[in-house]
Amino acid sequence: MDVIVLGGGLMGTASAYFLARRGARVTLIERNRIGTGATVASFGNIRRTGRHLPQLPLAHRSLRLWGEAEKMLGRDVEFRATGHIRLIFDEGSLADMRAYAEAARPWGLELQELEPREIRARFPGLGPEAIAASFSPHDGSGNPRLIAPAFVDAARRLGAEIIEQAQVEKVEQTGSGFLIATSKGSFGAACLLNAAGAWGARIAALFGEHVPLEARGPQMGVTEPLPHRVLPVVGIWTRDKDYGAYLRQVERGNIVFGGAAERVAANLDPGHAVADPMRLPVQLRAVARLLPAIANVAVIRTWSGCEGYVRDMLPVIGRSATTPGLFHAFGFSGHGFQLGPGVGEAMAELITTGRSETPLEAFAIDRFN
Numbered sequence: 001m002d003v004i005v006l007g008g009g010l011m012g013t014a015s016a017y018f019l020a021r022r023g024a025r026v027t028l029i030e031r032n033r034i035g036t037g038a039t040v041a042s043f044g045n046i047r048r049t050g051r052h053l054p055q056l057p058l059a060h061r062s063l064r065l066w067g068e069a070e071k072m073l074g075r076d077v078e079f080r081a082t083g084h085i086r087l088i089f090d091e092g093s094l095a096d097m098r099a100y101a102e103a104a105r106p107w108g109l110e111l112q113e114l115e116p117r118e119i120r121a122r123f124p125g126l127g128p129e130a131i132a133a134s135f136s137p138h139d140g141s142g143n144p145r146l147i148a149p150a151f152v153d154a155a156r157r158l159g160a161e162i163i164e165q166a167q168v169e170k171v172e173q174t175g176s177g178f179l180i181a182t183s184k185g186s187f188g189a190a191c192l193l194n195a196a197g198a199w200g201a202r203i204a205a206l207f208g209e210h211v212p213l214e215a216r217g218p219q220m221g222v223t224e225p226l227p228h229r230v231l232p233v234v235g236i237w238t239r240d241k242d243y244g245a246y247l248r249q250v251e252r253g254n255i256v257f258g259g260a261a262e263r264v265a266a267n268l269d270p271g272h273a274v275a276d277p278m279r280l281p282v283q284l285r286a287v288a289r290l291l292p293a294i295a296n297v298a299v300i301r302t303w304s305g306c307e308g309y310v311r312d313m314l315p316v317i318g319r320s321a322t323t324p325g326l327f328h329a330f331g332f333s334g335h336g337f338q339l340g341p342g343v344g345e346a347m348a349e350l351i352t353t354g355r356s357e358t359p360l361e362a363f364a365i366d367r368f369n
């Protein structure tokens with residue numbers, strides 16, 4: 001079977017790898033460099049807590065693959081199952097956390113509830129005013145710079161053809177499949193996977209499928225390196241978006257943070273999202289509630305990335321509703337990093353066998369009709 005994958009972010013590269021592993025003849029076409037879209041900008045959170053419940057089977061599948069990534073790809077992509085703690089500062093948020101934990105249990109996610117005493121003993125320095133926390137011990141983080149190149153190199157070793165920096169001039173259906181005309185030549189295949197991230201709705205529209213998607217850029221920052229003390233990924237349960245921050249400390253010592261600041265609007269052309277320094281003070285106030293020691297630390301870099309947010313904040317994953325042989329995996333709405341390996345494996349399975357063992361109905365493209 002021949003498959004063209006359009007887009008070389010985490011979704012496209014993971015799909016190319018799993019397709020090649022299943023014996024498909026794969027050509028991946030990326031208009032820039034591999035992994036330089038939303039994927040490289042990611043915070044790197046490999047988190048299941050708080051996910052839309054029907055997404056949990058895919059998230060569990062993906063977490064298993066993150067755990068196997070080093071062996072599977074032959075390279076350390078810095079996946080660390082450090083655990084994910086979410087601090088709670090008010091009774092309303094505690095009720096929200098308990099309701100979510102109860103609802104998520106039948107979906108296979110077990111959250112521990114921590115009391116203030118346990119938070120202080122296990123995670124000194126975090127949220128001194130917290131009244132409780134949830135803890136998910138098997139979640140963690142990975143390195144957003146490493147994962148797409150690792151998947152693409154592994155796919156290449158299995159025979160996939162990787163075309164980078166190719167301007168895509170035409171995408172069309174032919175009698176026998178699809179033809180993609182690019183600045184680096186024309187490519188044909190029986191199947192086409194649209195993994196074009198924030199640009200995916202444009203590709204879908206070429207086939208008469210309309211997805212309400214907006215491109216926006218979450219605001220991220222990183223501090224100077226400090227001794228490595230904060231082990232888990234840290235977040236918050238809150239109804240107040242001005243406090244919805246998160247952070248993690250990488251093993252080299254820098255603290256990466258995000259959230260709490262409104263996402264900037266991004267233009268798909270040229271597709272760069274720029275961090276707004278005016279939003280940094282609000283963000284740092286929220287981060288300091290989680291980790292007061294950050295008040296004395298220098299922020300050395302801020303950034304953003306162009307991500308596709310679908311109206312219902314869920315991705316589009318599955319087969320096209322209009323065009324046989326066309327498949328979609330785009331619009332990951334700010335939470336695709338965790339899902340990437342699972343999406344790649346599920347898409348490869350769907351494309352090569354006609355079905356996926358993980359339910360994908362909740363993400364069907366025709367849900368907006």
Ligand SMILES: Cc1cc2nc3c(=O)[nH]c(=O)nc-3n(C[C@H](O)[C@H](O)[C@H](O)COP(=O)(O)OP(=O)(O)OC[C@H]3O[C@@H](n4cnc5c(N)ncnc54)[C@H](O)[C@@H]3O)c2cc1C
Nearest residue numbers: 007009010011037038039043045197305332335336337338
């Ligand atoms: C700042 C930031 C922080 C984030 N933090 C997290 C997090 O902590 N945890 C989490 O789970 N998720 C997070 N996310 C979301 C996550 O990074 C994305 O959902 C995920 O990386 C999307 O991968 P993708 O492959 O769909 O998109 P991308 O990585 O954007 O890849 C799409 C690729 O398609 C290419 N392309 C577009 N159009 C065409 C075309 N016509 N032809 C060829 N190529 C094309 C683009 O150049 C791009 O490289 C974050 C996102 C951002 C921006």
